[in-house]
Amino acid sequence: MGLLKELKKGVLISLWFVFLTFPVMVIKVDPIARTVVWRWANALYMAVGTFFIYFLVQFFLRKKENRKETNDSKEQTLSFIHRILQDRLQRNILIGVVAVVAVFFPQFLSAYQTNVMTTALMYVVLGLGLNIVVGLAGLLDLGFVAFYAVGAYTYALLNLHFGLGFWAVLPIGGLIAATFGILLGFPVLRLRGDYLAIVTLGFGEIIRLILENWGQFSKGPSGISNISRPGFFGIEFSLQSSIIYTYYLMVLLVLVTIFVVNRLQDSRLGRAWIALREDEIACQAMGIDKRKTKLVAFSLGAFWAGIMGVMFAAKTTFVNPASFTFLESAIILSIVVLGGMGSIVGVLFGALILILMPEYLRALSQYRMLAFGAILVCMMVFRPQGLISNIRRTYTFKKKTTSSLCR
Amino acid sequence: MTTQPILDVSGLTMDFGGIRALNTLDLDVNNGEIVALIGPNGAGKTTFFNCITGIYTPTAGDIWLTPPGGGKKISLNGLKPNQVTEKGLARTFQNIRLFSKMTVLENVMIGRHCRTKAFIFGAIFRNKATLQEEQGILETSYAILEKVGLANYADEFAENLPYGAQRRLEIARALATEPLLLLLDEPAAGMNPQETIGLEHLIKQISREGQAILLIEHDMKLVMSLSDRIFVMDYGKKIAQGTPLEIRENPAVIKAYLGEEVDA
Known part of the structure; x- marks a missing residue:
């Protein structure tokens, strides 16, 4: 009974889609020969394709519902990664494997692979930075790339005009980006949700347009080239070893970022961010300064983006405004959403998946945006908490003993 | 008077x-x-x-x-x-406004926010003062939970509490601000x-x-x-x-x- 009904519905839906796509898929007007070509085969493909996709979606939704029914107990089913992370031994083994892979990666793989991995690691840090703003403090920021651009141009300009090196500019870039974070933060303190997203989107575009059009300052669309690569106490590297050096530098930066973000998350400040995300009014009524907390979130998020901007400029030795389009913001946001908002491990995986996949599936690069969209829609439907959702810290408390951390 | x-x-x-x-x-x-x-x-x-x-x-x-x-x-x-x-002056709300995705204990710990002061550097470096402060927050919060009778819910998410307990938690959170x-x-x-x-x-x-x-x-x-x-x-x-x-x-x-x- 149910199956027949489903079949009928599937047929109707596929017919409807054939009808909708009819003008695009079936009719083709040849303006030169002045003829109309009817591509009926396309209609058939459309119908069959829609029919199957419909059933696939139905199948997964059904499965999800079943799962919900079977375990409505308090204990949520832990994902595979969570289970590993909770067991001390398994966790240490995992960390060990990751460490070994990270250390020997450039030894066994080509410079190209190393370069790709370095890029992916940069997005890990960017994701972790945005994670502070979006995942923890709950402020939807669509202009995150602006801070990335600020960092990159800080290094590019300081290097061009004053010859400052990578290490000197690294903190400066971060701090200037953080200042921009506060500058953006002030006007948007009262905004939430959609309105905040629109303003941040605008901010991102403003920065890019300024860089594009203020030629005297930023050299416009042609960008700034010949930026110095990161140095090591004045030692100059060959291109090959510079790539490897940059890779190790990036691994180090990722580790530092994870350490710092993890500590921030488990602090008084981190709790305040999460409270802010949960309920702004209650948060204020409990004595948390909303302004200060939001501004700190914005500036700390921007700080990491600025650092990565410096890194980016040093790695590619060339910056131009085309590297800082809205698409970048969207990718970084996708990393956070895909990985799991507020989850450090999630962001790590999200960045690796979203950056490495397109690199290794170059053949399908035309469909990249399509796939992005599809992945995000599927995530929202099937797993809104992200691939690896965050486990909150639990405090085990015994009188007069220190709290221990169970993750 | x-x-x-x-x-x-x-x-x-x-x-x-x-x-x-x-x-x-x-x-x-x-x-x-x-x-x-x-x-x-x-x-x-x-x-x-x-x-x-x-x-x-x-x-x-x-x-x-x-x-x-x-x-x-x-x-x-x-x-x-x-x-x-x-x-x-601390308040509770007519329509419960807990931080639902935080644990019961954390909800109370938020109440301690305005009586403590660790900030970015304290959070990152976890110096002695910060650790002591965190320990103080934990102890006070737990004591308040015991007072309102929610101590055995401490690690539960606030949204999973029964209604009456949520009301109590709101009171506990307000009490935490002294x-x-x-x-x-x-x-x-x-x-x-x-x-x-x-x-x-x-x-x-x-x-x-x-x-x-x-x-x-x-x-x-x-x-x-x-x-x-x-x-x-x-x-x-x-x-x-x-x-x-x-x-x-x-x-x-x-x-x-x-x-x-x-x-x-």
Whole structure:
């Protein structure tokens, strides 16, 4: 009974889609020969394709519902990664494997692979930075790339005009980006949700347009080239070893970022961010300064983006405004959403998946945006908490003993 | 009582456009007292709470807070909600506003926020002062949870608690800010009789420890048994004040609010 009904519905839906796509898929007007070509085969493909996709979606939704029914107990089913992370031994083994892979990666793989991995690691840090703003403090920021651009141009300009090196500019870039974070933060303190997203989107575009059009300052669309690569106490590297050096530098930066973000998350400040995300009014009524907390979130998020901007400029030795389009913001946001908002491990995986996949599936690069969209829609439907959702810290408390951390 | 009242509100007025939600309201709470604010729906009770806690900015009037034991008078006019809480006025909400995705313990720990000060550098470097502070937060929060009877829920997410426990948690969270005066906005709303009795015990216990409480409540039985004094509002105005006994027999109150059910 149910199956027949489903079949009928599937047929109707596929017919409807054939009808909708009819003008695009079936009719083709040849303006030169002045003829109309009817591509009926396309209609058939459309119908069959829609029919199957419909059933696939139905199948997964059904499965999800079943799962919900079977375990409505308090204990949520832990994902595979969570289970590993909770067991001390398994966790240490995992960390060990990751460490070994990270250390020997450039030894066994080509410079190209190393370069790709370095890029992916940069997005890990960017994701972790945005994670502070979006995942923890709950402020939807669509202009995150602006801070990335600020960092990159800080290094590019300081290097061009004053010859400052990578290490000197690294903190400066971060701090200037953080200042921009506060500058953006002030006007948007009262905004939430959609309105905040629109303003941040605008901010991102403003920065890019300024860089594009203020030629005297930023050299416009042609960008700034010949930026110095990161140095090591004045030692100059060959291109090959510079790539490897940059890779190790990036691994180090990722580790530092994870350490710092993890500590921030488990602090008084981190709790305040999460409270802010949960309920702004209650948060204020409990004595948390909303302004200060939001501004700190914005500036700390921007700080990491600025650092990565410096890194980016040093790695590619060339910056131009085309590297800082809205698409970048969207990718970084996708990393956070895909990985799991507020989850450090999630962001790590999200960045690796979203950056490495397109690199290794170059053949399908035309469909990249399509796939992005599809992945995000599927995530929202099937797993809104992200691939690896965050486990909150639990405090085990015994009188007069220190709290221990169970993750 | 000859000492200064903890909370002294005089001439509080709040206009929303052409509507006067509060009309020159005077109210005071003494140290250690339980004072109830009652009135029919829409009388302006919650507006009053929102005004004194800084969520609304009142059109006119003064709000003074005096720490007991000869402290200096503090004006709460024009302060932001978080500043008001810092000065010593903590509240609960009529419609529960917990941080639902945080654990019960963390909810209470948020209440300690304004009494602690670790910031970015403390968080990153975890120096000795920060660690001690965190430990202090944890101990105090846990002690408060034990007091309100939620200690065995400590690691549960707040949203998973039963309704009555969520109400208690709101009170615990407010207590964690070490308030001079605790404001409870309809703490018994939606509770079953058993839960209400539990709440009554809890409020009495908190009061016995010297905590001054101002409460809005519709449950007359609860109000009459708890309160030292009662203020009655209607249409934004104070129509009566006095002990429960006086209020019970006040004709204005009977007319405006209690109606025929006064001896039920």
